[in-house]
Amino acid sequence: MSGPSTYEPKSGFERWLDTRLPIIRFAKDTALDFPTPKNLNYWWTFGGILALMLGIQIVSGIILAMHYVPHVDHAFNSVERIMRDVNHGWLIRYMHSNGASMFFVAVYLHIFRGLYYGSYKAPREVLWIIGVVIFLLMMATAFIGYVLPWGQMSFHGAVVITNLFGAFPIVGESITTWLWGGFAVDNPTLNRFFSLHYLLPFAIAGCVVLHIWALHVPGNNNPTGVNIRGTQDTVPFHPYYTVKDGFAIILFLILYAAFVFFDPNLLAHADNYVPANPLVTPSHIVPEWYFLPFYAILRALPDKLMGVLAMFGSIMVLFVLPWLDTSRVRSMRYRPLAKWFFAIFVVNAFVLGLCGMNLPDALVFQVGEDAEGEPMGLTYVWMSRFATAYYFAYFVVILPLLGLIEKPTRMPENIAEPVLAPEPPAHKPGRRGGASTAIGAPQAAPIVAERGG
Amino acid sequence: MFPRIIAAVAALGALCAVAGPVAAESEARHARDVRWSFEGPFGTFDQGQLQRGYRVYREVCASCHSMSLMSFRNLGQPGGPFHDAAFANPNENPYVRALAAEAQVADVDNETGDAIQRPATSADRFPPPYANEAAARAGNGGALPPDLSVITKARGGGADYIYSLLVGYERPPAGLTVAAGQYYNPYMLGDLSSAWRGDRHEIPEGGFIAMPPPLTAGQVTYDDGTRPTVDQMARDVTAYLAWASEPRQVQRKSMGLAVMIYLLIFAAIVYASYRQIWRNVAH
Numbered sequence: 006m007s008g009p010s011t012y013e014p015k016s017g018f019e020r021w022l023d024t025r026l027p028i029i030r031f032a033k034d035t036a037l038d039f040p041t042p043k044n045l046n047y048w049w050t051f052g053g054i055l056a057l058m059l060g061i062q063i064v065s066g067i068i069l070a071m072h073y074v075p076h077v078d079h080a081f082n083s084v085e086r087i088m089r090d091v092n093h094g095w096l097i098r099y100m101h102s103n104g105a106s107m108f109f110v111a112v113y114l115h116i117f118r119g120l121y122y123g124s125y126k127a128p129r130e131v132l133w134i135i136g137v138v139i140f141l142l143m144m145a146t147a148f149i150g151y152v153l154p155w156g157q158m159s160f161h162g163a164v165v166i167t168n169l170f171g172a173f174p175i176v177g178e179s180i181t182t183w184l185w186g187g188f189a190v191d192n193p194t195l196n197r198f199f200s201l202h203y204l205l206p207f208a209i210a211g212c213v214v215l216h217i218w219a220l221h222v223p224g225n226n227n228p229t230g231v232n233i234r235g236t237q238d239t240v241p242f243h244p245y246y247t248v249k250d251g252f253a254i255i256l257f258l259i260l261y262a263a264f265v266f267f268d269p270n271l272l273a274h275a276d277n278y279v280p281a282n283p284l285v286t287p288s289h290i291v292p293e294w295y296f297l298p299f300y301a302i303l304r305a306l307p308d309k310l311m312g313v314l315a316m317f318g319s320i321m322v323l324f325v326l327p328w329l330d331t332s333r334v335r336s337m338r339y340r341p342l343a344k345w346f347f348a349i350f351v352v353n354a355f356v357l358g359l360c361g362m363n364l365p366d367a368l369v370f371q372v373g374e375d376a377e378g379e380p381m382g383l384t385y386v387w388m389s390r391f392a393t394a395y396y397f398a399y400f401v402v403i404l405p406l407l408g409l410i411e412k413p414t415r416m417p418e419n420i421a422e423p424v425l426a427p428e429p430p431a432h433k434p435g436r437r438g439g440a441s442t443a444i445g446a447p448q449a450a451p452i453v454a455e456r457g458g
Numbered sequence: 459m460f461p462r463i464i465a466a467v468a469a470l471g472a473l474c475a476v477a478g479p480v481a482a483e484s485e486a487r488h489a490r491d492v493r494w495s496f497e498g499p500f501g502t503f504d505q506g507q508l509q510r511g512y513r514v515y516r517e518v519c520a521s522c523h524s525m526s527l528m529s530f531r532n533l534g535q536p537g538g539p540f541h542d543a544a545f546a547n548p549n550e551n552p553y554v555r556a557l558a559a560e561a562q563v564a565d566v567d568n569e570t571g572d573a574i575q576r577p578a579t580s581a582d583r584f585p586p587p588y589a590n591e592a593a594a595r596a597g598n599g600g601a602l603p604p605d606l607s608v609i610t611k612a613r614g615g616g617a618d619y620i621y622s623l624l625v626g627y628e629r630p631p632a633g634l635t636v637a638a639g640q641y642y643n644p645y646m647l648g649d650l651s652s653a654w655r656g657d658r659h660e661i662p663e664g665g666f667i668a669m670p671p672p673l674t675a676g677q678v679t680y681d682d683g684t685r686p687t688v689d690q691m692a693r694d695v696t697a698y699l700a701w702a703s704e705p706r707q708v709q710r711k712s713m714g715l716a717v718m719i720y721l722l723i724f725a726a727i728v729y730a731s732y733r734q735i736w737r738n739v740a741h
Binding site for chain 1: 499526527532604607608611612613614616647659703704705706709710711713714715717718721722724725728729731732735736739740741
């Protein structure tokens, strides 16, 4: 993709190094000269934002690890010591705890971007799959990290989540005992969680390298989803996208700083400032906000094993998404039906989050009273069932069928076209004509004929 | 296609809308909204209020509640109740040293190895009122007074909740059975349904708390002449507890303002660079 290298060693040392380890050539080709579609919008800036967030989390985390004590008797107080006595420890810790939230804000927007613009479709399936692996690793790392302060929500959250593995028949109990390092969540659990929380971010960093490698072979997708034809469609990554990503990163940092400096505990639970006590269970155990949709899917099903399978399945289905979506059009700009189902999918994700946040038996709205005068209405558990059904239906029913029945609107010949001339007004898809347009070889749809009809 | 889908979803919704009933539960009353001086991005603590709050804590709360994460030196650090700019090192602050010396802490005699009590120094933590959890429970009818080090961060509602709880004790409504050693407080979380003999749709707000109403008018004497009403003492001690829960919060907010100004200027510069670099590229 990056084409022939334009690097010319300037000095004797660069020539000497270039024949032994062409690392400067590699950096110039991939980070500076890399040809990037010139029509990328701000939804494409979250890759850079995520790379920055990973860096911030690793650096702040390494510093926190210098002061944190992974022992059930000291963990809570060592975190408070960081807040009180370590120089700027409060800043480092709030950057890390809110950094996790901001990391998930960015990754969800990054995933929604990929879903809308069809970035998972050929030839980017491997790129997408590595992305899902990174997402899974992020979830594991975030969950484990939330256990480390050893507050009430840390402890009881760890109990709930590790107990999920107990749902598996025969091997379940052995797996949970093995995870705990004992017969309950206790000091061995905290110790290994700390070890893994230090390890996994580097596994993520490794996967990010693969993710970028897999990006640089086919090159960036773009908002039109149309393949780029040549150098007239691209600009070098630097300075064009370093400055655009840089601007977006600073805007993102302003949001991040607003949380860190002005309301650092807004996204946290008050219960986690109560030291862990195995004998007192909080009345309402909820995970961090970024897990709420998956928590809702877990609780939507009446059977524990089914709930666990549904929760894991909700991520696993992303692995096969490139083969579930039968449409040959990448960008939903040109998919008049899919874009509506996608919009519902986004709303549905928030609905799932709302369900995860509320008690399952609480009412979303009341429709009346039963014979005994008790309020009746739609409960959150039932709403989560509808939302879970839509979540899975979107991937395994709607996307496979839409590709067969949907008629895409006119796609541009190349990415320069919508850039230079505004798109003609959108029109309803006709019933006539071909079902879809091939990826990468867009045909100019018979626009005149359609207007006539 | 869409009307049919929407109709189907609506029909399903109507089917399952009968998925009640839900048991009525009591809920705590929403905390009173107090305008604290330390609220908002520019909020700071009133040092006089922190000093009064420390006095209420020391003379009232500390007889049952520990504050294990606090050292006497914290009282003299920047932003603290007894901070004095003349003593950059709070351990040299004579007021802090005097406050510490009023308390006795457990230690070991270096010569004999015997357990002794000695006056605290500024480096010592606040000594706990009870030797251990069992002693604390034994002294409080089986209930454990929570540690107050991070109490406003550890309760939903924060400072508003702590203040409301302190001033919110009410006579229990008729029909509510209050066990010995328990007190009714409408701001306390809890489930009163089992103690309620009235209409089960009219369960009172709140819950039971083992702490008796802690404040009575004139309980402490303020040096600055402020009248020690229950409301005044509750506000003062809550402000002190909010400061102690996060002693660096004022520093955090002032740094935040500088960071925000920096980032906004930086954003403007980078946006101008972006416009400049892309000026000849249609996109």
